[in-house]
Amino acid sequence: MKKINVAFNKYLNFHKKFGGTGKLFKFKFIEYKKGFLKLEAEFSLETLNPNQSVQGGQMNSMLDDVTSLLLIFESEGSIYPVSTNLHSIHHRPLLAGKVIATAELIKQGKKIASIKGELYNKKGELATTLIHSAILVKANPFLK
Secondary structure, eight states: OHHHHHHHHHHHHHHHHHOHHHHHSOOEEEEEETTEEEEEEEEOGGGBOTTSSBOHHHHHHHHHHHHHHHHHHHTTTSEEEEEEEEEEEEOSOOOSEEEEEEEEEEEEOSSEEEEEEEEEOTTSOEEEEEEEEEEEEEOOGGGO
């Protein structure tokens, strides 16, 4: 698992350096197995709505990132997902702080993929489910 952690952190570091949300969500590797990724993440005060819960679009953005990172990692940086649809269901509010984010590959073809993402609160309760559909394009060489 340590070897996977080191390899995955290469992509996380790239995401943090070149992506705005990579800095915002403070992802930390927890687990990977073929077709599945689990990360710790964090919602800062900047992601809250006026009612002091996490704004739904921020949850979608986090899950967009996590589901994309699974595809990028499994392709060793050779593909990049271009989202065509993000369908989310918000089951309960989230507050600022740490969450668990997962991504699970539903189906991947040569040009299209579908991935399920989920967010869990500090109690381990499901807060958000996202279905991510994406076209797979060749990644810029510096992603590798």
